[in-house]
Amino acid sequence: xxxxxxxxxxxxxxxxxxxxxxxxxxxxxxxxxxxxxxxxxxxxxxxxxxxxxxxxxxxxxxxxxxxxxxxxxxxxxxxxxxxxxxxxxxxxxxxxxxxxxxxxxxxxxxxxxxxxxxxxxxxxxxxxxxxxxxxxxxxxxxxxxxxxxxxxxxxxxxxxxxxxxxxxxxxxxxxxxxxxxxxxxxxxxxxxxxxxxxxxxxxxxxxxxxxxxxxxxxxxxxxxxxxxxxxxxxxxxxxxxxxxxxxxxxxxxxxxxxxxxxxxxxxxxxxxxxxxxxxxxxxxxxxxxxxxxxxxxxxxxxxxxxxxxxxxxxxxxxxxxx
Amino acid sequence: xxxxxxxxxxxxxxxxxxxxxxxxxxxxxxxxxxxxxxxxxxxxxxxxxxxxxxxxxxxxxxxxxxxxxxxxxxxxxxxxxxxxxxxxxxxxxxxxxxxxxxxxxxxxxxxxxxxxxxxxxxxxxxxxxxxxxxxxxxxxxxxxxxxxxxxxxxxxxxxxxxxxxxxxxxxxxxxxxxxxxxxxxxxxxxxxxxxxxxxxxxxxxxxxxxxxxxxxxxxxxxxxxxxxxxxxxxxxxxxxxxxxxxxxxxxxxxxxxxx
Numbered sequence: 001x002x003x004x005x006x007x008x009x010x011x012x013x014x015x016x017x018x019x020x021x022x023x024x025x026x027x028x029x030x031x032x033x034x035x036x037x038x039x040x041x042x043x044x045x046x047x048x049x050x051x052x053x054x055x056x057x058x059x060x061x062x063x064x065x066x067x068x069x070x071x072x073x074x075x076x077x078x079x080x081x082x083x084x085x086x087x088x089x090x091x092x093x094x095x096x097x098x099x100x101x102x103x104x105x106x107x108x109x110x111x112x113x114x115x116x117x118x119x120x121x122x123x124x125x126x127x128x129x130x131x132x133x134x135x136x137x138x139x140x141x142x143x144x145x146x147x148x149x150x151x152x153x154x155x156x157x158x159x160x161x162x163x164x165x166x167x168x169x170x171x172x173x174x175x176x177x178x179x180x181x182x183x184x185x186x187x188x189x190x191x192x193x194x195x196x197x198x199x200x201x202x203x204x205x206x207x208x209x210x211x212x213x214x215x216x217x218x219x220x221x222x223x224x225x226x227x228x229x230x231x232x233x234x235x236x237x238x239x240x241x242x243x244x245x246x247x248x249x250x251x252x253x254x255x256x257x258x259x260x261x262x263x264x265x266x267x268x269x270x271x272x273x274x275x276x277x278x279x280x281x282x283x284x285x286x287x288x289x290x291x292x293x294x295x296x297x298x299x300x301x302x303x304x305x306x307x308x309x310x311x312x313x314x315x316x317x318x319x320x321x322x
Numbered sequence: 323x324x325x326x327x328x329x330x331x332x333x334x335x336x337x338x339x340x341x342x343x344x345x346x347x348x349x350x351x352x353x354x355x356x357x358x359x360x361x362x363x364x365x366x367x368x369x370x371x372x373x374x375x376x377x378x379x380x381x382x383x384x385x386x387x388x389x390x391x392x393x394x395x396x397x398x399x400x401x402x403x404x405x406x407x408x409x410x411x412x413x414x415x416x417x418x419x420x421x422x423x424x425x426x427x428x429x430x431x432x433x434x435x436x437x438x439x440x441x442x443x444x445x446x447x448x449x450x451x452x453x454x455x456x457x458x459x460x461x462x463x464x465x466x467x468x469x470x471x472x473x474x475x476x477x478x479x480x481x482x483x484x485x486x487x488x489x490x491x492x493x494x495x496x497x498x499x500x501x502x503x504x505x506x507x508x509x510x511x512x513x514x515x516x517x518x519x520x521x522x523x524x525x526x527x528x529x530x531x532x533x534x535x536x537x538x539x540x541x542x543x544x545x546x547x548x549x550x551x552x553x554x555x556x557x558x559x560x561x562x563x564x565x566x567x568x569x570x571x572x573x574x575x576x577x578x579x580x581x
Contacts, residue, residue, distance in 0.1 A: 053419045055580070078421035089412035093340040105332030106420040108325045134343065150416065 004031040005067075006158055006189040007052065012061035014047050021047040023213045024061070029158075029191055029206075031066075034184050036204035037193040038305070040316035044213040045193035046086065046162055052191065053083050053160050065158060079107075082156035086163045086193075088143040089150075092136035096127050096146050099135065100153055107154045121149040125179075141172040148179065159183060161192040165199060177203055195313060197301040209308055211316060216308035225299040228307055230257050231273060233280060235265040236293040249283045256280075260306075265292075267303075329422045333430035337404070341438075354442060356396070357449055360389045363513075364453070375518045378544055386450040387540035388512030391532050393442050394471045395506060398478025399499055401435040402486035406495055409486065409579070418580065428483065428576065435479050436472050443471050455543065459550060463542040466554060473561035474535045480565070480572035487579035511536045534560045 007029035014022045022044040029035040037045040050056040052063055054074040063070045065077045090099060100121060104114035122128045125145040130138065135146060144164075151159055164180070165173040180190055180203055194200055200207050201221045208218040217224060237243060243261055250256050250268060255276040258269040270276035273296055284291050305313050341347065364382030371381035378384035405427070408414040417427055447457065447464060457463045482499075489495045507513075509523060510532040516524050527533045538557040541550035 050415075055415060055418055075421055078419060081419070083416065083419040085412045085415055087412040089416040091336070091340070091408075091413055093343045094336065098336075098339065102332050102336055103420065105328055106417065106422050108328060108421075154420075 003033075005029070006031040006033075007035075007063070007065050007191065009048070009052070009063045010061055012048070012051060012063055013059050014044075014051060014056060015059050020213055022051075022058075025208075025210070025213075025215045026061075027208050027215060027218055029189060031189050032184065032187055033205040034180060034190040034192065034203055036200045036207035037191070037210050038195070038197070038200040038204075038207050038301075038313075039193075039210035040195055040313050043210045043316075045195075045210055048210070049160055049162055049191070049193055053081055054078055079154070080157045082151040082154055082159045084147050084151035084159065084161045084164060086166060088140075088147060090135045090143055090146055093134055095132050095134050096122065096138070096149070097131040099146060099150055103150055103153045109154075117153060117155070121152055124152070125149045141168060141175075144168065144172065144176070148176070152183075156188070158189045158191060161190065163193055163195065165194075165196065173199075197305065197313060201301045209305060211309040217304075221301060224304045225301065228269065228299045228304060230269045230271050231296065231298050232303055233268045233270055233273065233276060234262075234293075234295040234297070235268065235280070235284070235291055236295075237265045237284075238290040238292050240264065242287050242289045245287050246284060246289050249287060250280065253279050253283075326423055326426065329426040330430050330433070333417075333422075333426055334433050337430065337434040340404075354393070356389050356393045356442070356446060359392065360385060360446060360449060361453070364389075376515060380454075382450065382453050383455040383544060384515075384540070385513070386446070386455050387536050387543055388507075388510070389450075390443050390446050390467060390471065390539055391474065391510075391535045392507055392512055393446060394439055394475050394535070395478060395532060396503065397435060397439040397442065398475045399482050399503060401431065401475075401479035402482030402484070403495070405431060405483055406486035406489070406492050410492060424576075424580070428572075431483065432476060432479055436475055439471060439475050440468050443468060450543075457543045458546055459542045463547075463550070466550075467539050467542055470535055470538055470554070470557055470561070473558070473565065474531060477531070477561065477565040477568035480568035484568075484572040484575035487575045506530060506532055511540075531560055531564045 005028055009025060009027050012022060012025050013020070025044075025048065037048060039045050047056065051058050052065065052070060054070050054077050057071050066080060068077045068080070070077050094102070097118065100118040101114065104118065109117065122131050125148055127142060127145055127149065130142060135143065138146065148164075151161070161180070165176050168176070177199070180192070183190055192203070204221060206218065206220050207224070209216045209224075217227075219227065237246075243266065247259050247261055247266060250259050250266070255270060255272070256268060256279065257271055260267045268276070268280060277294075281291070302312065309316065360382065364385045367381045367385075371384065373379065376384040405414065408417070414427070418424070444464075447467070457467075459466070485495055485498060489498075509526045510530045511519075511527060512532065516527060516533065516537070519527060534553075534557045538550065538553040541553055
């Protein structure tokens with residue numbers, strides 16, 4: 001089935017102040033899907049998003065939203081999109097309702113339409129009771145809801161969310177995930193950036209892993225996990241001195257697809273655990289490695305990330321902050 | 323065109339709404355420190371200021387023009403602060419992601435700052451009136467003073483907005499602001515007539531657009547039209563050049579900030 005293309009990014013690059021934020025990225029977003037850009041801080045997700053919402057011009061390459069170029073047709077693109085930024089982009093002194101009224105005027109909505117849309121949105125994000133209080137009295141979760149209401153005001157064809165659940169408590173996160181699913185059910189295309197693996201895994205129809213300004217891989221969460229080719233057996237060893245010996249012993253074996261050392265043991269990719277486990281245990285015994293824990297899991301997005309970037313997403317974030 | 327006006331009106335009303343919410347700020351906006359300059363400084367230097375030197379009946383009537391233009395200076399240079407905060411907290415991004423004309427944001431800020439400044443100038447003149455300072459050129463003179471104030475204010479606000487878009491942190495913004503204001507005041511004819519200043523100071527003061535503005539406002543308050551008009555003519559030219567430079571610089575800073 002040929003799905004309509006909502007967004008097309010082609011060889012996009014952006015550098016500023018001598019720093020290459022994004023280098024030669026390309027991807028497509030289908031209409032009506034939830035598409036994620038997954039990566040640690042500094043990966044280039046927000047830069048990519050800002051280019052798509054016409055706030056930045058690319059250094060090279062192009063991006064189109066429903067066929068409209070984000071640079072040449074910027075004005076028309078802005079009519080189609082909604083944006084929920086990462087920071088609480090609200091004015092503390094205005095009430096929730098006044099935020100929406102201001103935006104309604106900026107989107108040139110006729111007065112009646114504006115009024116009904118605002119009422120509808122306040123209901124949707126459950127801010128009706130607080131609509132006439134200044135935003136500075138809102139809790140963090142309420143501010144985020146107001147952000148979302150603002151993003152939805154123009155009834156956009158594409159909604160862009162920058163780290164939608166960053167810093168929120170569990171309940172608010174789940175609530176927001178539900179909104180996003182509901183938006184998709186209404187036919188909206190959603191593009192979101194996130195550094196949360198669970199969020200990408202649970203919400204996104206397709207995602208692109210982005211690290212260091214380049215895209216490492218694109219696919220649905222299921223495809224990406226299956227693409228790793230096998231389940232993972234994780235060994236935690238009591239002493240790590242025989243680790244490399246065990247690694248080499250296992251590497252050649254037919255039941256073992258790949259071995260990687262970790263801080264405390266080995267991550268072993270296997271095709272079938274029934275064949276691999278006896279081999280692993282036998283090798284460990286023979287070499288005198290005492291195994292403290294054995295864990296077996298189906299690949300998680302965590303593993304996908306490591307496989308394609310060479311490091312864990314948390315470690316990548318720490319390195320960037322340094 | 324109708325849409326442009328809708329955008330500007332909505333954005334300007336945002337500033338008005340905010341001002342009306344911040345009661346303290348509202349109060350200080352009208353009863354501002356400039357008034358203290360006028361009332362305290364003006365009365366304090368009554369005897370210290372020589373009428374022969376100031377060519378004015380009393381010091382407060384001499385000072386009034388200076389305080390008017392100082393008000394414009396302070397308001398103008400602070401005019402970009404709210405945009406700076408908008409930039410920092412992401413609200414500006416939100417506005418820019420909507421289909422508004424890019425200039426609406428700037429224009430609404432200009433309109434707001436000019437309106438508030440004009441109101442303050444009227445308050446200053448009103449308080450000066452209570453101390454016996456009657457503008458010699460009447461209501462038309464006051465209108466001219468407001469016009470001069472607005473022309474100067476446009477350039478200053480443009481500088482302020484350019485700074486707001488260019489600085490990396492708002493600490494820088496306030497440091498520069500603090501650094502600029504006082505020298506600009508002292509190196510002008512606000513407190514002392516140009517002729518009575520030490521040579522090097524009056525030389526520098528000639529390059530200060532404030533001096534030109536004050537030297538046009540002062541005769542409007544103290545003398546008559548025939549004395550004031552040449553100065554008014556000159557200040558209009560000076561301000562046109564000043565505004566053109568500031569607006570050009572401001573537009574460049576804006577475009578650069580918008581990536």
